[in-house]
Amino acid sequence: MPVTLALDTATPFLTLALAWDAGALEVSREVGRAHAELLADATKALFDDAGLPFQADTIVIGTGPGSYTGVRVGASYALGLGRVWNAPVIGVSTLEGLVRGSGRQAVSQDARKGNVYSAIYDVQNGVVEEVVEPVAKREATAFAALFADLRHHQDTAPSGLALLRAGLAHGEKDWQLAYL
Known part of the structure; x- marks a missing residue:
């Protein structure tokens, strides 16, 4: 039974998800800057809640944009687990964790000083199918003009399951981190 772990620490939220043949679990809670202190225990607790041994076959990491x-913290932890478990670590933009449902959607996170990190995606069943506007730092008002009639998900907690699905669908093995 393949097990996939997804994690994201790029935002003020600690976001985790676990999927296996018989089910899926996710948790996302606001932790401010306490990711390093909480990540290991929260990950172990997720496996315990699922009744699974502490090992995944694939790890999906939210690569940001986010705080340096x-x-x-998330990337280091994911890479460490990947090495111990001999599991690939696949990267996907944290912004893909903001999508919900289906349809064209705008997503953004505050990038300070009137700017946002943003993208526009075509989404089917919670998975990005097409990148309409790639992730970029934009002036917030200019980005608002791009998505006037679209659903907009801004500064919300990423969904661990959305990140997990995106990673499995089109995650990158040769990923890079994106900082605010």
């Missing part, structure tokens, strides 16, 4: 320390 937050993004690196």
